[in-house]
Amino acid sequence: xxxxxxxxxxRRAAAGGLGASNEIVLRHQSFVWxxxxxxxxxxxxxxxxxxxTFCRLLKAAPxxxxxxxxxxxxxxxxxxxxxxxxxxxxxxxxNELPESADSSPGPAALMLARxxxxxxxxxxxxxxxxxxxxxxLKYYEDAPYADIAQALGVTVxxxxxxxxxxxxxMNAELSHLREK
Amino acid sequence: MSCKKIISNLNAYADGELSARRHRLTKAxxxxxxxCRNRLEEMERLGAILAAGLPVPPVPPMLAARVxxxxxKETADGRFxxxxxxxxxxxxxxxxxxxxxxxxxxxxxxxCGLSLNxxxxxxxxxxxxxxxxxxxxxxxxxxxxxxxxxxxxxx
Numbered sequence: 001x002x003x004x005x006x007x008x009x010x011r012r013a014a015a016g017g018l019g020a021s022n023e024i025v026l027r028h029q030s031f032v033w034x035x036x037x038x039x040x041x042x043x044x045x046x047x048x049x050x051x052x053t054f055c056r057l058l059k060a061a062p063x064x065x066x067x068x069x070x071x072x073x074x075x076x077x078x079x080x081x082x083x084x085x086x087x088x089x090x091x092x093x094x095n096e097l098p099e100s101a102d103s104s105p106g107p108a109a110l111m112l113a114r115x116x117x118x119x120x121x122x123x124x125x126x127x128x129x130x131x132x133x134x135x136x137l138k139y140y141e142d143a144p145y146a147d148i149a150q151a152l153g154v155t156v157x158x159x160x161x162x163x164x165x166x167x168x169x170m171n172a173e174l175s176h177l178r179e180k
Numbered sequence: 181m182s183c184k185k186i187i188s189n190l191n192a193y194a195d196g197e198l199s200a201r202r203h204r205l206t207k208a209x210x211x212x213x214x215x216c217r218n219r220l221e222e223m224e225r226l227g228a229i230l231a232a233g234l235p236v237p238p239v240p241p242m243l244a245a246r247v248x249x250x251x252x253k254e255t256a257d258g259r260f261x262x263x264x265x266x267x268x269x270x271x272x273x274x275x276x277x278x279x280x281x282x283x284x285x286x287x288x289x290x291x292c293g294l295s296l297n298x299x300x301x302x303x304x305x306x307x308x309x310x311x312x313x314x315x316x317x318x319x320x321x322x323x324x325x326x327x328x329x330x331x332x333x334x335x
Contacts, residue, residue, distance in 0.1 A: 021251065025244045033243065034236045043237055050243065051250045058251045113232070120233035138195060139230045145197050156197075164191045171226055 007066035014061040021061075024070075025054050031071070031141070032078055038136045039082045040089075041121050049085060053078045068150070075143065075151035079133050086129035123173040131166040134159055181209050186216050194223045 004023070012020030032053050036046035056077050064073065124132055130152055137143040137151060145159045152159070186209045192198045193206045210217050322328030 018248075022244065022248055025247050025251075029244055029247070030239050033239045037236045038234045041234075043240070047240065047243065047246075051247050054247045055251045116229075117233055117235060120230065124234065135230070136234075139227065140234065145192070145195065160191050160197070163195070167191065167223060167226060170230075171222060174226065174229055 006070035079151040083129045134162040
């Protein structure tokens with residue numbers, strides 16, 4: 001059977017369709033969850049961000065115009081929520097980090113990987129929220145500059161600058177990892 | 181192109197965001213400049229480190245259900261409750277053939293109901309017949325098979 005498009009699902013959700021709303025959530029939850037987890041580093045906060053993102057999306061369904069990909073629209077919503085959360089948030093202790101999904105290597109390698117992940121998390125948490133989001137959208141979602149610019153409400157050139165500054169910081173902070 | 185200019189373009193080059201012309205010019209410079217190439221390699225190594233960097237735990241079970249519950253709660257006008265009481269909203273969610281089938285079934289049920297109703301108008305059912313019909317005699321003072329019923333039958 002042909003899959004119903006996101007635009008059609010949004011139209012049905014705007015008409016009050018519960019099934020359509022549910023389908024939108026099921027279809028996009030893993031990608032919203034991934035961004036929220038990577039941004040916050042805290043599963044409880046990531047769940048809040050995911051919930052708020054979909055609540056806002058479904059509320060805005062009657063105003064949604066399918067001129068852009070729904071994912072781009074979601075980037076914009078999730079970015080605003082992430083930045084709001086970052087403003088209110090306390091610094092995240094490293095021991096609150098999520099467990100790694102990869103458990104195949106031996107204990108020593110696993111410990112090294114965990115240390116490395118903790119180090120990366122520490123550095124990413126130090127980045128200002130916009131730079132952090134730009135890094136997450138670029139490196140983990142492979143989003144083009146134009147989408148990141150829309151998500152953050154800035155120009156494409158500004159995205160380039162954000163990523164450049166983030167890379168300079170990360171290069172300086174993670175130089176010891178590169179040498180390993 | 182100067183190294184300064186190349187370095188300012190290096191992020192966009194590494195991310196595949198340069199125009200074809202600028203990409204070609206940058207690549208030509210990189211082929212001949214070890215310093216700029218080192219910068220690019222540094223950037224690529226950072227990408228490799230980050231790729232292994234931030235694991236994501238699996239999506240919690242029931243996250244979608246919790247999200248939907250929160251969405252319903254948040255919608256002050258209760259639009260999310262509306263489908264439960266308004267079959268038209270469900271109907272709108274159906275595909276075109278499904279809508280046609282539902283419409284046909286509804287019309288058929290309506291016509292059948294009308295014809296059955298008109299057939300039963302003339303049927304006269306007397307009270308005892310109705311009692312027998314629905315088995316109400318079992319709830320009487322002397323149900324069939326009881327001593328009372330046997331006594332009445334003997335009289």
